[in-house]
Every structure is written in structure tokens, then in C-alpha cells.
Amino acid sequence: MTLPSLPFPRIAVALIALLGGLAMLYAGWANAQVEGDRGIAPLMVSTDINVGGIEINVTGDNAEEARQKGWREAQRMAWEKLGGPDLSDSQLQGLVSAIVIQQEETGPRRYVATLGVAFDRQRASGYLGSSGETRRSAPMLVLPVTVSGGTDLMYQQVNPWQRAWAEYQPGASRIDYVRPSGAGGESLLLTYGQTGRRSRNWWATIIDQFGAADVLVPIARLDYSYPGGPIVGSFTARHGPDNEYLGSFTMRADSPRQLNAMLERAVARFDEMFVEALAAGTIRPDPTLDRAGGMVDADIARLIAQSRAILARAEAARNRPTLTEEEASVADANAAQAGAAEGGEGASVINLFVNVPTPDAAAFDAALATVRGTPGVRGASVSSTAIGGTSVLSVSYAGTVDDLIGALAQGGYNVQRAGNNLTISR
Template structure:
């Protein structure tokens, strides 16, 4: 029979330490892999370079020709004429119009042996065409605004966690002609961890300042797309909502529909242009302006808060005046009592001593400024009260005052009850309410 030596707890330590070290090392490798997996993959879509050229999209053409090339050339010439008319340009020759065109954008096309059907976009050079279209002047632009596009589909909110059609529509949008200065992140690398739908629900200005400083933006716009698929391969309904600011405020919303998944990119492109119109109207109204709480300066104070601050200052000044008056009256009574005592030392009949003045703590409900002022005034007008000063102010809660009263705690409670208060007694303190 084989025997084995018994090992004590101390004997196990050389065996446990390497095992624990290996386990911790394995956890560190798994954590590093998870972080790398969260920021790797096809996430980023780089935005196109912004240009100030004049862009006219959604021009439909249907032309014919002896060859496919001739049909396409005729279609492009017709698209230029339609786009120029749509932009409100004056009547000019085809050769002059050709010199104003910077590029043709093919949104969708079908090319046959002698027919060309397409939906095109035409981009006109602003420097050459701006004067003819009346758009050569300077435009009032917004402050730099960070774009955080959110897609809701199948109950899931997605921003930059993975590539999606809504993010691509914003990345491919030609924003140079817009009066909104969009700052469009690509979503690559660690941006997918920093910019999420959850960030739009945060109200901490510290978090928002850190994010905006990294992208050189002043404020944020949050275009939201909620996509509902009727059935696989069927119509897609999109509900688009324009929001802005660190408090995720609502601006406007609209609905668009695509007949199938193939038309989804075109629907989202139209939605981006319509969303830009919403933001430009908000800029004209003065709504889309940087939130002052996002700046490191003093900023603006809400008028309601300023009124409360002014009221608090008035109450503090009133309390100081009351305390000075109470001290002056107390000194006058002490001097009068001293003179009376000296004049009646030989009198055989003693006088009735005056009631001593004691200080009591009184709690009172202050749901608003009016209740605060009313309770304080009523207590100060109670018979026997020599003074009342506020020691703690809590509008919307319970405030505390110190009351100087000539009498006992029970007598003060009875006097306050006579003033219409509901009084609850405590050890050296009272709680009153209306």
C-alpha cells in the first residue's frame, strides 16, 4: 500500500501562486481581446470632403440614342438642363451650361442598346454659377455642430457600433452648401466606444465638453432614424426626428417610405437633405444656437433662477435689519429695566419679573417662494415673538428658522396655533405647516 504525505496550508502556497498568476494573466488576455474586438472591424465610414458647390439631386431622365454611349450623353445633357431649371437659373446655351457643371452624380441608371434611364445629380461650380443663380453672397453659418446619427431598427439603437445605412447617408452628404457647419465623425477606432446612443441621454456637461473638445465642436445635433420593415423585401417606413443639444431637445419630425431595401439608400439621402432643411430653419429662428452651459465661461442664468437668487438676497437683507432692530430693542429694554430697578430698591412691594426670551428652532414647509415669505411673516407677527431669522432655506422642501420668543416652548406652540399653523412639538424644536 502506498502512502502520501499530508500537506499543510503553508505547503500549498507554492502550488497556488503560479495557478493564480496564470488565471489572472488569462483574464487580462481575454479583456484585451474584448476591447480590441469592440473597436476593430468595419465600423468607420469616412465623410466626403465638403464642397461649397451647388448640388441638385434626384433628376430623372429617359433618353434614346443610336448607341448606348449616345443615349447616356443625351441623358446627361438633359439632366443638366433640368437641374439648371430646378435651381432657378436663367436661360443659357448648352455650351455655357456645360462650362458651369463640375460633376454628374449617378444615383441610379439602366443602360440598354439604345435607351438610357437614370436618376442623376448635377453639381454646379458655385464660383461660376453663383452669380447667375443669385447665390454668390456670403451665408450666415452655424457654429460647429457634432453629428451623432442614431438608427432604431428591430428595437436596437445603433450609432457607430457597426456600419449602417443612416451613418453612410450622413457621411456621403455634401454639406458644403449647407449653412450648418456639420462635424461628422467617421466612427472608426475608439469613436465607436465614445459616441453611442447612450451618450445622448446623459446630461453631464463635463462629459459633453470632453467629447466636443475632441472633435472641435461647440454643440451637438442628433438626427434619429426609426426604420420599420413591413416584411422581408417589402416596404420600409422611416420616422425621422431632428434633435439637438446636450439635453436632446426635439425640433421636428417627418416620415418617408421606401418600397423595398434597394430604395432604402435613396430614402435616407432624401431624409438627410430634409433634416438639413429643418436645422437651417431652426438656425433662422435662433433656436439652433450653442448651449451656454457647454462653455467654460459664466454663461447665462435662467430668469426663474435669477428671481429666486434675488428673493434670497432680499430675505437675507430683511433678516439682518430685523436682527439689528431686535438687538436695539433688547438693549433699550435692558436699560429701562436697570433704571426701574434702581428707582424701586426701597419699595416694599416687588414687581413681577418679565418673561425671559429664549431661542427656539422652528421647521416650516416651503413648497415655493410665496409660502416661504408668508410663513416667515406670520411667525414674526406672532405675539411674544421678539425676532425670527432663517438658518436654512430649502425651496420645495422644509426650511428652518430661529425664533426668539418671550416664553416657553409650549407657549410658543400655542401662539403659533392661534396664528393658524398646525404645530408638532419636539425636544426644543417645533414643526409648523399650513
Template sequence: MTLSFPTSGPARRILIVGTVLLALLAAVLLARGLTAQVEGDRGIAAVAGSSDIEVGGIKVDARGDNAQEARENGWREAQKKAWAQLKGPAMPDNQIASMVSSIVIEQEQIGPRRYIATLGVIFDRSRAGRYLGGNAQKTRSAPMLLVPVTISAGTEMVYERRNPWQRAWAEFNPGTSAIDYVRPSGAGGDSLLMTFGQTGRRSRTWWRNVLDEFEAADVLVPIAKLTYQYPGGPVKGVFTARYGPDNTYLDGFTLEAANPGELPKMLAQAVKRFDGMFESALAQGKLKPDSTLSVGVSGTDPALLRLIEIGRAVEAREAARRAAAAGETADTVTDPAATPTAAPTVAAVVNSYVVQFASPDAGSIDATLGAVRSTAGVRGAATSSLAIGGTSVMRVSYAGSLAELAAALRARGFNVNQGSNALAISR
């Protein structure tokens, strides 16, 4: 059977309009699909910074004329009990309240005129520290990016949606810890940048881009594998601590919750054990930042770059001297005063240019960055915008003009399109 399509008349116009509408519909659906990857309530901000002082497990039983007043009375009682546990000096309730940065609700029961709860009180160290005396400061680690992984029902998850393991780390207060945790909220693009697959990636270039985004020196990966025995039954947790771009194993342990309602308490306990393991690893020298992650944006040691520049300057002077000697022989110059002298070497001005490049996958990003960095005259190259499957952007430091950079990249095998102050390259 032969299919025929109209080539003219109303039928052809209908076909064209239908095709355009289908294309527009596909574009709208694609845009909504891309937006859905980062939309929704998936971010949980850390409730306490590393400078705060937390006192947890405070039990209160307060009453009031209504539920709201009973709760406020309970919180004031918790603040006073927490301050007493810290052995702070006697002071009015409003002054104690002024030093409280937040209240953590561990468990609460609210009645019409009664409030029973277990609370945690977090004091701001800058305001409360002066009254509590100076404690010896621990040697703190370099900033460590935290990537909490949850494995449950055969699915690995980090920030794709809110989960109890992420919340447990967000509610953890590292005020007295020796580890300087960098805890992303998981909102926006965090869920695309940090995934379970990222923990198994070995590319230092890729990891350096991720760590630079959060101003961290290395990465810690606490993994919680949760197994639900049956609906409403016990929950078994197998916990594993890993660190670094090589996903190095540190230690592990197992806990069990009697039911899903006890899961938050078990995860809070696991977080404290993880913190202890990380502190122990730091004391043993295992958490030293990977030197391959602290290289400058050019990917080359600065001392080596300086040696390369000195070598190029010496080579230029030698070339000028040989050219002068060759000219003197050809012209049979006999007057020493007429002998040309080598012109002083002038340091090239290093400029910064924007270069766009196609990035279908992570491997192509690494390959393109490596090729650009090894181009003659390039002093450094680092990505400023990443788009897997699209067009990424890098900032290139080059000792020369934009036209010279374009010529150098063409010599490296790139197809180059030059704009007003930017280049677009492809293979």
C-alpha cells in the first residue's frame, strides 16, 4: 500500500498547522519535564550552625489557660533547664530567651491546657559563650561536603525528595564536633548536582567543580540502608561511612527501630555515631583533604607554571640572539657597535575569555577541559556553568588576544566560532 501526502491546498495547510502544534506541545512537555527535576519541596535547611550550643533531651510538663499558652510556658521552662545544664549564671528569663536561636521538638503532646514534650534548646555561641567560660577549641577539619545517601526498597536517594535521613542530618547540631560539615539544603539544583551516582565518580575535575560550588575541601558520604521487615514492624538500618572522591570505606554499624515511629530516634542516634567515627578518622589522619582536589583552576601546580614561563622566556632570548648572529654574518658587519642586541622580553598580558562548548556527558567535559588547558598560551580553564546534554561554559585565561586563542584552539582540532568577546568550540 502506498501512502500519499497532500502537496497543496487546504489539506497541506492543515498538515503544516498540525505539525507546528505538535512541536509546540512537545516543547511544553519537555520544559515541564525539566522543571519537574528541581521543583517541589525537597530542601531541608540545617537548623543549627557549627557555632551553636545545643542541649537536648529536656523533658517539660507545663500548663496554661489554653494550648498555645501551655506550649509557650513549656518552651520557657525548657530554656531555663537547658541554661542550668550548661551551668550558666542566674539571669532573667527574657535574657536567656534572647540567647536562644531555636527550639528542637524531639517529641510533644499538646492538650487543651497541658503541654508535655521532650525538647532541645540551641543557644547562639556568640551571645551565650561569654557567660559560659572559654572551652578549649578542638582542632577542626577542613570543610567537608556532606552527601547523605538513603538506600531503601532497591532505590538510592540523596536529595531527590525529602527523606528521614536527610532530616536527621539537618537537625544535627555539630557545635562541639571537630568536623566542619558543609550541609546543603538539597533545594533547587542540589538534587541534580549531588546524586548517588556522583559518589562513585572518580573524575577529579568533576569533583573539583562540585566542591568549589559549596566551598568544601573534600566529601563525606554517610550511607543508611533501611529495611522494613513488614508494614508497621521493625526497621533495620545498616550504616556505612565513606569519604573522598575514591569512595573510601571508613567503618560501619547496625541499628534497629521497633517500628517506623521510632525511626527518627534511631537515625538521630546513627548521626551521632557517624560524627564520632568521622572525628576518630580525623584524629588518625585519615580525613586529610585529597591533594588532587586542591589544585588551582588551571589544573597545574603554580610553581610548575612559573618554571614553564621562565623556560619560555629563556628560549625567546636564545632565539633572538641566534637571529641577531645570523643577521650579522649575512651582512658582514664588522663594527661591534652595530651588532644588534636582543630585545627585552615583555611579559604577555593574560586575559579572561568565555568559551562555550557542547557537553553531552561528563566524559566530554573532562576531555574538553583537558584539551583546552593543554593549548599553548592557556594559563587556566574552569567551568562556570555546567549543562549535561546541552552547552556548558568555561572561563579561559589566555596570554594573548581572542583571535590568537581561536587560532590556538583550531590548531588543537576544534571547530571555533568567534563572537565579540567569546568563543564557541566543538569537535
């Protein structure tokens, strides 16, 4: 009995068409994951001196006069907050680079607003004295998390907390913030689930992509009393791949109209917390995120140094019979010197970070070459590069921290110590 022939070509064509349709559906679904209004580009960082949260309530003969009067009063109040000397309104006007309207209500003769005042740093520094040139942190990736209504949101859609960080002006801050826009594939990479991961490879891949050295996670938990009612914000600061707790605080907005103003104040409060943690030595690059190589565990480095010293002494002993007395003494001296240079049996190898101001590429290259050429330095790798800011080097040194400070000082550097971290400058 013969079986009827099956239309294999037709079946194959149908399967190919079905697979092609599924592929198109998958491509459309994948494309939909990165489309939509979710990216907020951060504002360009300004070095102006910003004073925000100035509350104004003034009256005038008309709306425009009330506004101008309110702006002049805001300038004086902001200048007083900075502790500046007494200046006339015209002098202050010459120092102001911008008036930021945070919230504004106008009437026929009344002006009620919350304003921010930006003073030009170069012009204002002559009255304020030193603007406080202090050490800045290594580049820190900022991952703002919003917890509200049972959801944990980061960059999956535009939200007020992300906007508050994107619009923040950290020019005068000691923290070097790296703020993603959240557009495109960044919304798939930067999720709340990432903050709970402990894999150093995952974290190192992410921070390398954004040119950062570590991560800061400001969390905003927003609880709405009822639609249109008060909003209570519970804010928590965390740091690093281990989600280290730094501190928390609460704020309250009487209505959704005041939510943005509350979040702006919260961002400024977070900056204060991060600066305090930096001064205390809590915020510093995690050495486990450094994949540049060249760093060896202290115990392993000590064993290597000891083995090299033993080999040097054995070589000297083996060649002693064929050497004259003078040559033998020279060989012993060379062996001892080799042992000392490699750390010796009693010396220990320490690993630490060295912060270096690098205003340009030439300064970066010179600093790296100087540190690597410092006697006793076993290795120096780049932990983070910040041209125009402060770069961080991971240094392995055979000796003590005090010895390294002295060696760097002999190289022409001014050295400041904070725990086991050093900051060098010319």
C-alpha cells in the first residue's frame, strides 16, 4: 500500500512564515522595552554657588513691581546665608548669574514664591574669600529609587525623583556625581533589582560603562495619605555594591503640588549626608570593584617578596667560591638590597588608594608615572580617571603608610592622609 504524499514544501513555507512572524513580534516586544518617555538628561553641571529654598512673600503697586521686589529680597537673603559682607542691591545684581523659580504664585499686587539664587563663583569669591577648594570624591554612579504604591521604580519611566536628581546642580558639592539619563537600554540595565546584587563582576561592568568608581543609592519612599492629600517621604541613603546603610530622614508635602519642592530639598539633604560620609571616610571606592589588575593580596605579595630575597641570597652563596672577597661583599650587598626592595622577610605590603587632582591629561600621566616610580611601590593601577577632577590610583607599597608619605613628599608632592587613603597635589 502506498501512502499519500504530503505537501512538505507547503508545510516548510508555513513554518518559516510562522517563525518569521514570531521573530517580528519578539523584536517589537524587545523594542517596546526601551521606547517611551523615560530618559531625562541631567542638566549641565555649573560651578556657580547655588542657594535654594528662599521663600518670598512681598507686595507692590503691581504684579511686575512685586516680582522685582521679591527677586531683590531673595538675592539679599541668599547672600546672607552665604555669610557675605554688606553690599548694595546693584552690587549683588552684578554677582548673580541666575534666579531659579522653584515655585511661584503671582497676584495683582502680591508675589509669593520659593526661589533659588545662583552667584557667579569667580565674581563672588572676591567677597566670600576662599570658596573652599577641598578634595572631591571619586566618580559616584547615582541610582535614584522610588518606592511608591507597591512598586520599585528607577529608570523604567519618567518620575519626579529621577527628575529632581537630573535637575540638581552639584557644581559646588564635594561629591562627583555620575547621573545616567535612563534613556534607551539604560532602563533595562539600571533597575531596582541591581541594587540587591552582590556580584562584583556585575557591578564592575556597570560602573565601567558609566566611568564611575562606586555607586550611591538614594531611595525615596512616597506614601500618599489619599488622592490629592499630604505625601510623606521616607528617604534612605545607601552606598556600594553591598548596599551599605548611610542614614535616613523624613519629609512631608501638604499636597502633590508641593511634591517637587520636597524632592528638591531631599536631594540637597542627601548631598549633605554624602559629603559627611566622605569626610568620615565611609564613602570611598570599593577595591573589589577594581578590575584593572596589578594588585596582589598582601599575604601573597609578602610570600613572593620573601621567595625573591631567598633566591637572591642563594645566588650570592652559589657564586661565592668563584668570587674574590671584595666581589663577594658586593654580591651580599646586592642581595640585601634586593631583599629590602622586594619587601624583605619582615616587611609587609599594603594596598591603599591615592587621590590625585588631574586637571588635564598631562597632569594625569605625570602623576601616574611619579607614583609608579616612587621607591617601594610594587604596583599602581588606575581605579578611576577623572580629567578635570580627581583621579584615584590603587597602589601596592612595600612598607608603611608613613614611609609612602615620605617617599611621595620627596617626589615633590604635598600629601594629606585620611585613614589609609592619601591625597597628593603639587
